[in-house]
Amino acid sequence: MAGTKEARRAPADKYDERRNQLAESALQTLGELGYARTSLREIANNSEFSHGVVHYYFADKFELIIYCVRYYKARCVTRYDAVVEDSTTAEGLLDAFAAKLVETLLDEAPMHRLWYDLRTQSMFEDKLREAVLMIDATLEDMIWRVVSKYAELSGRPTVMTPHAAYGVLDGLFQQALLGHLTGTADAAEAMAAQVHELMPLMLTPAPA
Amino acid sequence: MAGTKEARRAPADKYDERRNQLAESALQTLGELGYARTSLREIANNSEFSHGVVHYYFADKFELIIYCVRYYKARCVTRYDAVVEDSTTAEGLLDAFAAKLVETLLDEAPMHRLWYDLRTQSMFEDKLREAVLMIDATLEDMIWRVVSKYAELSGRPTVMTPHAAYGVLDGLFQQALLGHLTGTADAAEAMAAQVHELMPLMLTPAPA
């Protein structure tokens, strides 16, 4: 039992490569159909392999999906780091942050709805919980890097905890995503305006 | 089984009554298993009928689920109205509102996670969109009645649109629900504290 994975031959690289390849096909399928309607056969159809190969690289469906969640996290968790590092003024940071929010909402809408789908599934399915809570915490850190930098550039301390700041911003983003996917044309821009108004409220009031 | 009074019922009433009865069984099942794992047979199992009866009262699965969404809405949309009407001070309103939020999060967690599940499904499934957007708008109105009354009692105008106010509060609630369902003991109380800090920020700054 123990050590079956270590016993694997030299091409551990190729093994991981295939797993990532399948993860990408899975993410694409999940982003399109959602968790409820995604089958392993459909995932394999969106790859260059047949449906049986999934069980060669993953023990079961959950292992694949959880692997996908972590694989996805690795790509998006640094999304706003450049914004944080490059900004020199509070207003510039806020503009760049809001613009990046709009950009990712428009460009990667399927991935975002998948994330919300999986996070909600974790409320029902124990097996998804650990992975989901881990990435959620990482996203909270990501947002907090933005907010605390914004506070620093403004020269005013924050009045919100990282948890609360993530909660309210995530609420606005999710709302905008729903609007965007259901036909509200200016959902993303409306969110940008809301973020512009909300962020200053996260700091102690500016001196009059 | 002793149907003493149904004998004289008008058929239309009984028909709607059965539909509501099935809707309640469906809501219970959906709240327990989530959308992805709920089958019509499981719904019928949680009722006193057999699985075939569903297609006697509903054309298909979607009609049942959409009926459930509307049925659910009718019950919860007035949840905070008593809070709004009975409060005479801004602080009293805020306390009562936060307490009600905590109460419903703890007592009706399965229903809330079902709502978030269905709302997310509407990002993938066209057929759910209309019903979900309708109830979402109604919830936004419900929240706005609280916020605007809070502003009125405070004697200070709001600085947020109804849409934004609902977005941020819903974000905090959803975050707390996830925390509560995944084992964070004080998730609900933490949310109450966050709401206490957030609500004043929705109004123009108080005079120093």
Next chain:
DNA sequence: ACAAAGTCTTGACAGTCGTCAAGGGATCGG
């Protein structure tokens, strides 16, 4: 009381699902 209409159960259908076993090629060490 009899017939019609309404209500519900049963059983089956055509699919789809996750999973796994058997086996065929491909690749590589010897």
Next chain:
DNA sequence: CCGATCCCTTGACGACTGTCAAGACTTTGT
């Protein structure tokens, strides 16, 4: 060059799904 190992395909299994038809039971109208 051969045999072992890895990679992948194929096909099948039992279970489950939404749906519907046939019929039994109940209630209603006359």
